Amino acid sequence: MTVLAAGDVSPGLLGFVVVALIGVALYMLIKSMNKQMTKIKVPHEGDVDDKEKAE
Template sequence: MIAFDTAPAAGDVSPGLLGFLVVAGLGFALYLLVKSMRKRISKIEVPSEAELRRQRNEARASAPSGSSEPVTPVVPPATPATPTTPTTPPNAP
């Protein structure tokens, strides 16, 4: 038979009750977060494919006779900010 030493050695440190309570608290918090997430996701209404096709066909029917697709606005891309300090070339004296 193999004998198991259950007593900790003199210099050993174990997580103890505090470590267990922290891990249990994190687990419980995770449970509550997942429960809340599932509740919020279940409230989201996703339109079916048939409903989307019907809306698209209605939009095409109500569009002006010259175009077959609804007009979408074109938004220009944002320009990057210009630096406020002047830059000097790398070989400048």
């Protein structure tokens, strides 16, 4: 193990764990967002034209 000088700073294991947890949380949020986006019903152009003609 190397000895650091008085002014040197190292993130160490705690820094790695924090970054890894943020990465896992981001992955889970994106996965959840994609699941929610697939539930959205978007009307197609043909559907909108048919409704306008019916009015």
